[in-house]
Amino acid sequence: MNPISYSCLLLTYIIPSVILQCEPACEFKHIFVSSDTIEVYPSSCETVCGDLVFDANTDLSESELTEYFRNLKFLNGSLRVEMTNFKSLDFLSSLEYFQCPDCKFRKYKSSDRHFNLFSVGMLITRNSKLTNLDVVENWKTDTRCVWHIQENVKLNAEKLCRNISSSRGYELDFYGNLKDCGCHLVHIDSFSIPYYPKCTSVTGGLRFTNINNNTKMGAVNFLKTVDGPMEIYDTLMTNLSCFRNLETIHGGFLKIHDNPNLNYLNWGGFTKIVPDNFTVQISNNHPEFCLFARELQTFAEANANISEVDAKICHEILRRDMEITCDTNTFDLLPGNCIHILGDVIVHSEAENTNMLWKLETVTNIFGSLTIQKTENITNLKFLKSLERIARLKKDHPPLLRILFNKSLKNISLPNMKNPPYSPKHDRLIEISGNSLEIFKTPDDCVSFQNFTKSVVLYNGRNCNRPRFPGNSENPISAENEIISKNDFTSFTAIPSIV
Numbered sequence: 001m002n003p004i005s006y007s008c009l010l011l012t013y014i015i016p017s018v019i020l021q022c023e024p025a026c027e028f029k030h031i032f033v034s035s036d037t038i039e040v041y042p043s044s045c046e047t048v049c050g051d052l053v054f055d056a057n058t059d060l061s062e063s064e065l066t067e068y069f070r071n072l073k074f075l076n077g078s079l080r081v082e083m084t085n086f087k088s089l090d091f092l093s094s095l096e097y098f099q100c101p102d103c104k105f106r107k108y109k110s111s112d113r114h115f116n117l118f119s120v121g122m123l124i125t126r127n128s129k130l131t132n133l134d135v136v137e138n139w140k141t142d143t144r145c146v147w148h149i150q151e152n153v154k155l156n157a158e159k160l161c162r163n164i165s166s167s168r169g170y171e172l173d174f175y176g177n178l179k180d181c182g183c184h185l186v187h188i189d190s191f192s193i194p195y196y197p198k199c200t201s202v203t204g205g206l207r208f209t210n211i212n213n214n215t216k217m218g219a220v221n222f223l224k225t226v227d228g229p230m231e232i233y234d235t236l237m238t239n240l241s242c243f244r245n246l247e248t249i250h251g252g253f254l255k256i257h258d259n260p261n262l263n264y265l266n267w268g269g270f271t272k273i274v275p276d277n278f279t280v281q282i283s284n285n286h287p288e289f290c291l292f293a294r295e296l297q298t299f300a301e302a303n304a305n306i307s308e309v310d311a312k313i314c315h316e317i318l319r320r321d322m323e324i325t326c327d328t329n330t331f332d333l334l335p336g337n338c339i340h341i342l343g344d345v346i347v348h349s350e351a352e353n354t355n356m357l358w359k360l361e362t363v364t365n366i367f368g369s370l371t372i373q374k375t376e377n378i379t380n381l382k383f384l385k386s387l388e389r390i391a392r393l394k395k396d397h398p399p400l401l402r403i404l405f406n407k408s409l410k411n412i413s414l415p416n417m418k419n420p421p422y423s424p425k426h427d428r429l430i431e432i433s434g435n436s437l438e439i440f441k442t443p444d445d446c447v448s449f450q451n452f453t454k455s456v457v458l459y460n461g462r463n464c465n466r467p468r469f470p471g472n473s474e475n476p477i478s479a480e481n482e483i484i485s486k487n488d489f490t491s492f493t494a495i496p497s498i499v
């Protein structure tokens with residue numbers, strides 16, 4: 001199906017489209033309303049087809065217009081009121097619904113089913129005498145229609161903003177009026193930025209679009225909290241460090257898409273998103289876009305749904321919180337005070353042999369995966385006593401924590417790992433297979449470990465309730481285990497860095 005026609009059809013879902021069907025007698029093709037055209041306006045029709053533009057050439061008074069528009073209920077067309085002398089738009093008080101017919105695709109990829117469209121079908125701008133827009137509260141459009149109400153210097157649009165948003169959720173683009181939305185429903189673009197008040201906290205969500213660079217973005221530096229969804233799209237920004245003081249996003253989603261130059265967020269203060277049920281979408285930005293470990297940690301801490309994220313982890317040594325971050329390296333070269341490790345950590349017999357495992361004792365977060373494989377004398381995981389979380393962004397990968405084919409290991413207690421392995425897969429899987437000793441003596445032991453780590457344990461190829469034990473000929477190693485055992489890491493003398 002042609003996506004454009006499909007989307008334009010969707011626009012009509014509030015009002016049955018039959019109401020908007022045009023009878024030839026109810027068409028108005030002139031667009032501009034003035035004494036020259038008003039006589040052909042179909043004033044007896046409830047449904048009118050055509051666009052209506054009132055502007056500086058509209059030489060009719062509000063009371064004259066009232067006569068002509070008293071029957072207009074449905075407008076199959078757009079509405080613009082620009083540079084008029086109107087004090088109010090009460091002459092349109094019968095109007096209930098109009099279309100935003102200027103369907104345009106911001107961008108359309110055949111792979112992207114959530115194509116975005118926007119519209120400029122409603123514009124009320126630069127009417128220097130306009131003080132009363134109460135009539136607008138009765139209007140409806142498709143929910144994707146952006147309501148542009150701008151630079152009407154006498155218009156207090158604050159109440160209107162609240163009323164429209166609380167009842168409906170249209171995208172509002174209000175700026176330059178006597179009063180706008182304040183720190184509610186913030187829409188920032190290159191036109192509205194001069195009017196943006198220095199909000200420390202925004203309610204109703206924030207949209208940030210059509211911005212080319214960081215100049216004039218100083219006002220955004222004050223922002224600490226966004227209550228509501230946050231969306232950043234169609235900008236040419238290379239980074240979003242103007243949001244560097246952002247700490248918390250409450251609710252809904254964070255979408256960052258279609259910013260072709262965007263390399264990273266650089267949101268050093270970003271440490272909290274609520275609630276649990278949060279969706280993160282980061283797509284179609286610069287191909288090298290990366291998230292800092294702290295940002296991924298924030299998503300992981302909130303257990304955000306990051307199913308759609310095209311990003312890597314940025315390389316960085318010293319975080320803004322001064323916690324030391326290390327790249328994976330050979331155990332020889334790994335510093336002894338890392339708090340975070342970027343990359344896949346593999347503990348094998350050589351690391352064991354050189355007595356270097358103490359270097360992992362301070363590590364709380366691994367942004368990559370952890371495999372403890374083919375060790376000989378290790379009996380427990382005390383060297384991972386600080387480990388709290390394993391998280392990564394790669395979509396296709398084996399389980400983030402694997403404990404495989406160890407000879408003497410019998411106690412895998414990880415006293416601080418109260419968080420599930422976190423990745424776009426959301427499978428929370430921990431794999432424990434082929435170890436010589438019984439790690440779990442009873443299914444309950446396995447379930448407690450699973451409960452403690454909030455994970456799903458795969459023990460010798462089965463889930464906890466149906467465990468089986470190695471060395472038992474009735475339970476030969478499963479096909480899954482064979483596949484995993486082919487993934488042989490002992491040939492590495494070092495822990496390879498794969499971020």
Ligand SMILES: *[C@@H]1O[C@H](CO)[C@@H](O)[C@H](O)[C@H]1NC(C)=O
Nearest residue numbers: 012017018020021022049076
């Ligand atoms: C709006 O009017 C056009 C003709 O101007 C018509 O093709 C279209 O079907 C109408 N829209 C709806 C939803 O009826």
Ligand SMILES: *[C@@H]1O[C@H](CO)[C@@H](O)[C@H](O)[C@H]1NC(C)=O
Nearest residue numbers: 134137159160162163164166
């Ligand atoms: C705006 O909303 C408030 C509360 O819902 C309501 O009392 C008020 O009448 C509305 N304003 C207008 C002009 O309708």
Ligand SMILES: *[C@@H]1O[C@H](CO)[C@@H](O)[C@H](O)[C@H]1NC(C)=O
Nearest residue numbers: 190210211212213214215216
């Ligand atoms: C930044 O963006 C503004 C507005 O789009 C533009 O006028 C200005 O030239 C840009 N500055 C740079 C350095 O690109």
Ligand SMILES: *[C@@H]1O[C@H](CO)[C@@H](O)[C@H](O)[C@H]1NC(C)=O
Nearest residue numbers: 213214215237238239241266
């Ligand atoms: C972020 O981008 C701006 C230009 O928009 C640039 O001046 C600044 O240096 C960048 N910041 C970093 C840390 O790269």
Ligand SMILES: *[C@@H]1O[C@H](CO)[C@@H](O)[C@H](O)[C@H]1NC(C)=O
Nearest residue numbers: 252253275276277278279305
């Ligand atoms: C999570 O979000 C979905 C869809 O938005 C909603 O149906 C569900 O109730 C939410 N769950 C919680 C626990 O908030």
Ligand SMILES: *[C@@H]1O[C@H](CO)[C@@H](O)[C@H](O)[C@H]1NC(C)=O
Nearest residue numbers: 279280305306307308425426
């Ligand atoms: C994550 O979000 C995607 C897209 O909104 C949804 O299809 C998926 O079910 C969600 N996953 C979880 C675990 O909530």
Ligand SMILES: *[C@@H]1O[C@H](CO)[C@@H](O)[C@H](O)[C@H]1NC(C)=O
Nearest residue numbers: 349350352353354375376377
């Ligand atoms: C395990 O202990 C034995 C006996 O002490 C020793 O020979 C062997 O090298 C150790 N293996 C490793 C990998 O450290």
Ligand SMILES: *[C@@H]1O[C@H](CO)[C@@H](O)[C@H](O)[C@H]1NC(C)=O
Nearest residue numbers: 380382410411412413414415
């Ligand atoms: C495993 O080690 C932990 C911490 O060292 C200890 O508390 C626990 O009792 C041990 N479990 C078993 C079964 O020995």
Ligand SMILES: *[C@@H]1O[C@H](CO)[C@@H](O)[C@H](O)[C@H]1NC(C)=O
Nearest residue numbers: 443444445446447448449451
């Ligand atoms: C694990 O958690 C479940 C659900 O909370 C609980 O019913 C069960 O008793 C727990 N099992 C163990 C062994 O801790």
Ligand SMILES: CC(=O)N[C@H]1CO[C@H](CO)[C@@H](O)[C@@H]1O
Nearest residue numbers: 374375405406407434435436
């Ligand atoms: C059951 C099993 O595969 N055990 C292996 C544990 O690791 C040691 C050392 O790599 C191997 O020799 C065992 O075969």
